[in-house]
Structures are given as structure tokens and as C-alpha cells.
Amino acid sequence: MSELLKSGATMLSKTCPECGSPLFQVGEDIICAKCNKQVVIVKATEKEDKITEEAVLSNLEQTVLSKIKEVNKAINSENDKEKLILNSQTLSIWLDILDKIRKLRRD
Template identity: 40%
Template sequence: MSGSEVSIKKMSELLKSGATMLSEACPICSTPLFKLRSGEVICPVHGKVQIVKSDEELLSITTISVLDELEKFTISTINRLRKELEMRDSDIKNEEDIKLLNTWLEVLERIRRLKILIERSRRTT
């Protein structure tokens, strides 16, 4: 099934379950948004969508989204490096490998700190 067929199937399932199609579209993929009975607004492709009321809110949400993707990439890179180190025959690991792994762990820590700071600033505004 192609991507558009999958999204059409998800949209029809949402309608069958009682969701309402909204006039607004997902800012990422332009697919129509749906309002669930619970009041939650979702995109059939991306899941939960946040409706923003200001440019500041949009910037904050966009930044969090980018950081989420960067966090996933960083974790997969750390995992890949870990697996590579495990597969090596030698018990002694190269110092450069350890530095590289440490650098990626620092990147992960910075991403998580930034997300916390952004979330705190969103709550105070």
C-alpha cells in the first residue's frame, strides 16, 4: 500500500469511529486534521497535533519537534556505535571510539536539557 492509501485508510477509520474532519490541515503534511470525541485534534499521518495561537507558540512547538527527531537520531547513533564496539574481537576499546561515544552522549544530554528549558518557558507564558 502506498503512503496516500494508508493515510486515506486511517482517515476513513477515524470517520467511522466518530471523529470529525476539520477544515484545518496538518502543518507538516497538509492532510486534513480530525477532532476525536475526546476533543483531541490529530493528524491521521503524524498523530497528535497541537493547534497554535501565536508565532511564538509555533516556534516553540517546531523547535521541540526538531529536537525530538534529533534525539531519535542521536539515540540510534549511540546504539549503532555500542553494537559496533560489542562486535569487535578485542576487549580493549580504541580511545577514539570512547571519545566518539562520549560526544554523542553529551549531544543527547544537551538535547534533553534544551527540551526541558523550552517546556518550562512554554508553561510560564
């Protein structure tokens, strides 16, 4: 363990799922000194979360886009001023949501 620290490894607050020993970070790798092997727990979970989030946002973006298309159609065929204003307000809300989704997806 001390040799690991001497070689520039950092001790993590997480422990090995198999033996319970503290884990060490060596560069990009997280290893257990006792089991003498690489442990991949943290990164895999983060990656999965990111994939799920991306799928939800992508789905939501499609929904919002189809709503914008519907409102656009309604505005196109509408001549009543009050209804036009109402539709424009709806459109504005959907566009705000779309903007927010796109900002989230860029992160």
C-alpha cells in the same frame, strides 16, 4: 483609551494590525480599543516557534539515540584496543550531545 488605562490596562509598544492604534494588555488579553476587540498575534507566533523547535529537537534526539546504538554495537563486537578507544570517544561525544538536547527540551 484613558478609561482602559484607569481600569489597569497597560499600553503596549505593538500596534493593531487592522487600524494601527496602540494595543492594550488587560490581564492575559491584548485588545485594540479602537476596533474594540481582542488581538492575538504575539502568543500564536511564540507557540508555533516552540512547536517547531520541539519537533526538531525530538527528531535530533532520535538520530543521536540511533547513533549511540550503532556505536554500542560496534564496541560490543570490537576486540581491537585502538578501535575500542576510538569508539568510546565517539560514544562520549554522542552522549554529550544527547545531554545537551535533553537540557534544551526541558526549558
